[in-house]
Amino acid sequence: MSRRVRVNPIACEAHGMCAELLPERIVLDDWGYPVLEQGPLHGSQLEHALRAARACPTFALLVERERKRGRG
Amino acid sequence: MSASSPTIAQPRPAAGLQPPEPALPRLLSGIRPHGALSLDEHLAVHGPLPGGSGGRRRARERGMMLIAEVERAGLLGHGGAAFPTATKMRAVASARRRGIVVVNAAEGEPASLKDRTLLESLPQLVLDGAIAAAEAVGADEVIVCACESADMGIESVARAIEERTRASSERLPGLRLATVPGHYVAGQESALVSFLNGGPAKPTFTPPMPFERGVGQRPTLVNNVETLAHVALIARHGAAWFRELGTPTQPGSALVTLSGPIAHPGVYEIEHGASLSSLIRAGGGATARVRGALLGGYAGSWVGAAHLDGVALSNEHLAPHGASLGAGVVLLLSEDACPVGETVRLARWLADQSARQCGPCVHGLDALASALAELAGGIAGAGVAQRIDRLASLVARRGACGHPDGALNPLLSALDAFQAEFADHARHGPCAACSRPAEMPLPDRPPSDATARDRPSRA
Numbered sequence: 001m002s003r004r005v006r007v008n009p010i011a012c013e014a015h016g017m018c019a020e021l022l023p024e025r026i027v028l029d030d031w032g033y034p035v036l037e038q039g040p041l042h043g044s045q046l047e048h049a050l051r052a053a054r055a056c057p058t059f060a061l062l063v064e065r066e067r068k069r070g071r072g
Numbered sequence: 073m074s075a076s077s078p079t080i081a082q083p084r085p086a087a088g089l090q091p092p093e094p095a096l097p098r099l100l101s102g103i104r105p106h107g108a109l110s111l112d113e114h115l116a117v118h119g120p121l122p123g124g125s126g127g128r129r130r131a132r133e134r135g136m137m138l139i140a141e142v143e144r145a146g147l148l149g150h151g152g153a154a155f156p157t158a159t160k161m162r163a164v165a166s167a168r169r170r171g172i173v174v175v176n177a178a179e180g181e182p183a184s185l186k187d188r189t190l191l192e193s194l195p196q197l198v199l200d201g202a203i204a205a206a207e208a209v210g211a212d213e214v215i216v217c218a219c220e221s222a223d224m225g226i227e228s229v230a231r232a233i234e235e236r237t238r239a240s241s242e243r244l245p246g247l248r249l250a251t252v253p254g255h256y257v258a259g260q261e262s263a264l265v266s267f268l269n270g271g272p273a274k275p276t277f278t279p280p281m282p283f284e285r286g287v288g289q290r291p292t293l294v295n296n297v298e299t300l301a302h303v304a305l306i307a308r309h310g311a312a313w314f315r316e317l318g319t320p321t322q323p324g325s326a327l328v329t330l331s332g333p334i335a336h337p338g339v340y341e342i343e344h345g346a347s348l349s350s351l352i353r354a355g356g357g358a359t360a361r362v363r364g365a366l367l368g369g370y371a372g373s374w375v376g377a378a379h380l381d382g383v384a385l386s387n388e389h390l391a392p393h394g395a396s397l398g399a400g401v402v403l404l405l406s407e408d409a410c411p412v413g414e415t416v417r418l419a420r421w422l423a424d425q426s427a428r429q430c431g432p433c434v435h436g437l438d439a440l441a442s443a444l445a446e447l448a449g450g451i452a453g454a455g456v457a458q459r460i461d462r463l464a465s466l467v468a469r470r471g472a473c474g475h476p477d478g479a480l481n482p483l484l485s486a487l488d489a490f491q492a493e494f495a496d497h498a499r500h501g502p503c504a505a506c507s508r509p510a511e512m513p514l515p516d517r518p519p520s521d522a523t524a525r526d527r528p529s530r531a
Contacts, residue, residue: 008277008472009277009429009430009431009432009433009470009472010275010276010277010429010430011277012430012431013431014431029432029436029466031431031435031436033435033470034432035466035470042428047293
């Protein structure tokens, strides 16, 4: 089952830890909020993603199993 | 825009067979210029809602049949997103817990009057739709959410609930009215659910989606009030009848709020695919030369005057213009107004309507509004187009709700539709019309932190 990163934009307060810990996938925008490069995570990237999620001070970075979305 | 009496249009596309009987109005049948139809009057126009008898099992069967009928009808949501109604209903119906139905008439859309018109004039049709939907999804509670600024609609629904409850021999779901703060994003699904759960009317992070866990953690069907009014008629007349009007991909009719330089602004019922020019004719014609039209609402798109002639009002016809029917808004802008000045004001208003929860929305919309203001003032300097493009890419799809994405539509499409005017302002600064009073309504309703506790619900 593949996993991917997602940000809860309401919880995110632009601490920027995620871009330090997962630079392969995350850059910061003009205001310090993460811009994610999407796609399934494997190997070391998955490890880095999990580490970044644990390090986020507001728990705004999520590593999720793929799920069907977009209803509503 | 002042509230004006709803009017009925029967604009039809150029091609197509004329049905033997007048096909419109549907929703607006029997409507009066002022005041609501009573339950008796409503029943005289539409007849009774089928069902209402038999045990729970029979009700369940009838419910599943209605969902199938709504699916065959191809009904799409009228709140703006045009999501298939049956898909939502099925999701709530198949959940294990008992569901709840939320009638969304929060209508924070400044250029729309259709939702409050339904509440004000046809509250029993609204209740019909909600009751039918509740039976379909197995819900035992209905909450009608009205915008706090819709005084007459609130009165009218409260009376209708009383009348319905008194008159009814059938088993009714619990019917309740809630008044919701009037700011723009309050009508967003998750914001409504948050408000009904005791929080502020601000969008929340999803999942869970309302149909999974909504009001009181229960699976919640949130439908626009017009969508449910269509359900009330599909329950009576069926899918084939519904499809007699409209286009194959967007069947049926729609309520449209027509405003701007028009002889009779107001709410009209049109067939999907009707031409814009026939709607304007039905509205008594334009009272000034038209520079462009904002279609869909403040999350919709501008179409410039040069392209308006051939425009048909359905999503498939509007897609090539980058527009959609959205919440049924057709706002005409006169030649007297400055589209650049209007866009600058709209951009600032949309930035101010941010619930201020998501960084990219808070900072991005603000920066966009500033960039547009500089452009309009002729002080932006070279590279402003690239700056705006870049800001738009930083805003898109990065909010918890659709507001940032919706806000981009009228701003970016204005740059396109009014290219010459923007270029002129960039070179020469403000024009004479820039300082004229705004033509587009921009109500002063700042995002509110008020919770339901501050505003007790009624009925």
